[in-house]
Amino acid sequence: MATITVDKSLTNDLVRDLSASGSATVPVIAPFTGKKLYELPTSSARDVADAAAAARVAQLAWFAAGPDHRRKVLLDGHDRFLADRERLLDLLQTETGKTRGPAFEEFFQGASATRYAALAAKRVIRTRGRRAGIPLVMRTRVSYKPKGLVGIITPWNYPLSLSLMDVIPALATGNGVVQKVDNQTVLSVLAARRAFIDAGVPASLWAVVAGDGNEIGNAVVDAGDYVCFTGSTATGIKVGQRALGRVAGASLELGGKNPMIVLDDANVAKAASASVYGCFSSMGQLCVSMERIYVQRAIADQFTEAFVANVKNLVQGSALDYTTDVGSLTSAAQLERVKTHVDDAVKKGATVLAGGKARSDLGPYFYEPTVLTNVTSDMLCFTHETFGPVVAIQVVANEDEAIAAANASEFGLNASVFSGSVSRARRVADQIVAGSVNINEGYRSSFGSIDAPMGGMKHSGLGRRNGPEGLLRFVESRTVAEATGLLTLPGSGVAAGKLAGTMELALKALKALRRR
Numbered sequence: 167m168a169t170i171t172v173d174k175s176l177t178n179d180l181v182r183d184l185s186a187s188g189s190a191t192v193p194v195i196a197p198f199t200g201k202k203l204y205e206l207p208t209s210s211a212r213d214v215a216d217a218a219a220a221a222r223v224a225q226l227a228w229f230a231a232g233p234d235h236r237r238k239v240l241l242d243g244h245d246r247f248l249a250d251r252e253r254l255l256d257l258l259q260t261e262t263g264k265t266r267g268p269a270f271e272e273f274f275q276g277a278s279a280t281r282y283a284a285l286a287a288k289r290v291i292r293t294r295g296r297r298a299g300i301p302l303v304m305r306t307r308v309s310y311k312p313k314g315l316v317g318i319i320t321p322w323n324y325p326l327s328l329s330l331m332d333v334i335p336a337l338a339t340g341n342g343v344v345q346k347v348d349n350q351t352v353l354s355v356l357a358a359r360r361a362f363i364d365a366g367v368p369a370s371l372w373a374v375v376a377g378d379g380n381e382i383g384n385a386v387v388d389a390g391d392y393v394c395f396t397g398s399t400a401t402g403i404k405v406g407q408r409a410l411g412r413v414a415g416a417s418l419e420l421g422g423k424n425p426m427i428v429l430d431d432a433n434v435a436k437a438a439s440a441s442v443y444g445c446f447s448s449m450g451q452l453c454v455s456m457e458r459i460y461v462q463r464a465i466a467d468q469f470t471e472a473f474v475a476n477v478k479n480l481v482q483g484s485a486l487d488y489t490t491d492v493g494s495l496t497s498a499a500q501l502e503r504v505k506t507h508v509d510d511a512v513k514k515g516a517t518v519l520a521g522g523k524a525r526s527d528l529g530p531y532f533y534e535p536t537v538l539t540n541v542t543s544d545m546l547c548f549t550h551e552t553f554g555p556v557v558a559i560q561v562v563a564n565e566d567e568a569i570a571a572a573n574a575s576e577f578g579l580n581a582s583v584f585s586g587s588v589s590r591a592r593r594v595a596d597q598i599v600a601g602s603v604n605i606n607e608g609y610r611s612s613f614g615s616i617d618a619p620m621g622g623m624k625h626s627g628l629g630r631r632n633g634p635e636g637l638l639r640f641v642e643s644r645t646v647a648e649a650t651g652l653l654t655l656p657g658s659g660v661a662a663g664k665l666a667g668t669m670e671l672a673l674k675a676l677k678a679l680r681r682r
Contacts, residue, residue, distance in 0.1 A: 171196075172260060172353065177204045180356040183363075185209055185217040185344075185375045192349055192377075197263030197494045198484040200530035206349055208377035214385035217373035218344050222315050224371040225342035229312055233288040236338055240284035243362035248277055250361055257354045258326060259486055263494035263531065266487055268448045275614065276330035276358065282616045283637065287338035290634045291641055297682055300672070303653045310641040312340035313415070317390025319383055319405065321397050322496055323451045325351035326358055331616075331631050332394040333372060337362075339640040344373045346386040350496060352376050390414060392640060396453070399577075399625045406628060417629030417639050420622060421551045422453050422579030425572035426608065427594060428469055429565065430462035431586040436606070438472035444582060444608015446480065446535045449495055450555040454580035454602070454609040457552055459559045460568040466561040470519070470539070473559070477520045477535050484529060495531040495554060504533050504554035507547040511558075516540050516547075521555070549575065569597045578623030582608050599623055601630075 184207060191205040228236070247254075251273060258269045291310040298304035316336040320328045329345065336343050347355045356374060363369050375382055379401075387393050387408045392415045395405040399420040409416040426444065428437050445456045461469050483490040495501045501524065508522055521536030533555060541548055541558040548558070562568045572581060581600040585591035588605065595603040601622045602612035612620065619630035629639055649655065656662040 172203050172257070174204070177353065180353050180360070181207055183356050183359065183369070183374065184352065185213045185373045186377070187213050187216075190377075194261075194349060194352070195497070196260060197496045197531050198260070198529050203260070206352055206376060208349075209375035209382055210377070211381055211385040214344060214346075214375050214382060214389055217370075217375060218315060218389035220370040221342035221344055221373050224368045225312070225314060225340070228337070228342065228368065228371055229340035233291075233340075236340065237284050237288060239366040240280060240334060240338055240362070243365035243367060244277060244280045244284065246361035246365055247280065247358060250357065254326065254354065254357055256486055257357055258351075259493070261351045261354050262322065262325070262448070262451075263484075263496050263529075264448045264451075265483075265490045265493040266485075267491070271447070271610070272324050272327045275327040275616075278614070278616050279327065279331040279632065280334045282632075283335040283338040286617075286634070287335070287637055290637045291339055296645075298647065300653075301676075301681070302650065303655075304647055304649055306645060306647040309644050309646065310339075310638075311644060313640055313642060314341060314391040315389065316341045316343050316392050316394065316640060317386040318343055318345040318394045319386055319397065320345060320347055320355070322348035322350040323448065323453075325354045328396050329355050329358065331636070332396075334362075335631070335637050336394075336640045337367065337372065339637055341392075341640050342371050344375065344386055344389055346382050347374055347376050349376050384408065387414075388412065392416065394631075395419070402627070415629075415639070417621070417631065418627045419453065419620075419631065420579075420625060420627045421553075421577055422622065422626050423458060423549060423551050423575050423577045424454060424456050424580045424582070424600070424609075425458040425460060425575070425598070426456045426582040427565075427568045427572055427584070427598075428459065428461040428465070429568075429583070429585040429590065429594070430464040431590070432465065432469075432584040432606075433586060434465055434468050434472055437584040438469055438476055440606065441473060441582070441584070441608060442476045442480070444604075444610075445557040446477070446492055446555050447608075449492055449533075449535075450557075451496060451500065451553055452609070453553075454613055456582060456608055457547075457557055458572070459557060460562045460571050461559060462565075462568065463561050463563055466559075470559055474519045474537055477537055480535055482525065482528060482532065482534070492535055492555065493532075494529050495533055498531065500554060501531045501533060504536075504552060504556060507545075507550070507552045507554070507556055508536055508538070511538055511541055511545045511547050514542065514545050516542075516545060516558075519559075551577070565594055569594060573597075573599050576625045579621075579626035580604070580609055580612065601626065 186207040521534035525532035621630040
């Protein structure tokens with residue numbers, strides 16, 4: 167078992183940046199060992215209110231400084247973030263239990279999202295002319311103003327990328343931020359934040375709080391003019407309802423029970439290899455990872471054999487380097503959830519093809535990557551998100567059956583299609599009800615496409631992050647229109663009657679010219 171510690175001076179230095187004024191603390195546990203890393207100071211609702219007030223003051227100057235200043239500061243922060251790579255990866259592994267590869271993937275995604283937001287914000291939210299109601303007689307422009315203060319609630323599983331994918335677009339569009347971080351991953355977020363503070367982001371502009379989910383989470387929702395939440399569907403619904411009660415907007419990335427379809431013309435070896443990563447990266451503790459595989463009967467035996475062989479070859483461990491493929495679950499609660507789902511499935515008749523056991527010899531929360539078959543609708547893992555290293559393989563007869571099975575879920579976050587024909591895969595992808603669909607990949611094609619929107623359908627969420635859509639959620643659009651004086655608009659019934667015929671001719675002319 168590895169010895170995992172965090173330098174006390176580093177911990178003390180980072181937690182000073184936390185908005186926590188009291189003496190209350192909670193222990194933070196290292197997933198690799200189950201031992202205490204440090205005592206985390208916790209915030210109160212009053213701390214949130216004070217941080218929000220300070221962020222609102224800082225936001226006024228930040229917005230007034232203009233888009234060029236914001237871009238310069240955020241790009242400098244990007245470079246400082248990159249320079250701190252090894253320390254950030256160590257912290258990320260230590261706090262989450264993931265291996266180095268997925269940790270770097272998360273680091274890369276955070277940097278990419280930062281660069282995109284910093285460079286694209288000015289273009290996306292610049293003032294533009296729009297088609298006027300009566301061309302030449304009127305002129306119309308649309309401009310954008312920041313929401314003001316954004317409340318952001320981020321989970322423990324991908325703390326770097328999910329923080330930067332929300333925080334940096336909010337800052338780039340001129341907002342202030344109060345972020346509620348999960349207690350488990352405070353150090354990773356504070357270390358990333360430090361890069362941007364050192365680059366010139368005012369410390370009070372991006373406040374970080376931690377503590378009890380109900381007290382602190384609710385306080386953050388109540389403080390924000392807009393709210394971003396990433397987490398479970400049940401909690402996300404409550405967050406959305408609370409925000410709506412204040413007439414505040416919200417974007418919610420929630421749960422998923424993501425399907426993968428393997429068509430009968432797929433390259434079996436490539437599909438089996440790629441899908442293993444799509445299922446078990448970060449031990450399946452990823453909202454877009456695969457938990458259901460539907461494979462056509464013609465290649466089912468061949469695919470299953472290759473898939474299981476690849477799973478059994480995964481190297482599991484706690485090394486802070488690139489020598490392992492899968493690591494540990496992050497908490498005792500996660501381990502219990504996975505064990506409950508697998509034990510329930512086996513008890514009700516499912517077959518375990520790989521895994522199915524805890525690995526206490528490696529550490530307290532390790533569990534083998536697990537492949538199940540014969541999973542039926544009465545089993546917990548059939549419809550409920552496991553959020554762990556468990557995937558079920560089901561044989562289907564044809565495309566239609568695969569598509570129907572993939573869509574038979576309350577969730578619609580991510581999906582995947584493997585095929586030897588891109589046109590066929592696209593045709594199938596177009597019929598899947600999900601916010602993102604990957605072809606011949608599990609999740610990275612869409613997750614890494616930061617110029618494209620990311621989010622869920624059905625109970626998997628509301629709103630989008632990334633792309634122009636991810637920037638526009640943080641601003642209010644405003645229309646300013648003016649009369650040019652070329653034509654005096656009617657001010658009485660008689661005047662309107664005299665112009666009615668002319669205006670009707672104008673409507674017909676605009677249609678003929680195909681003018682919107």
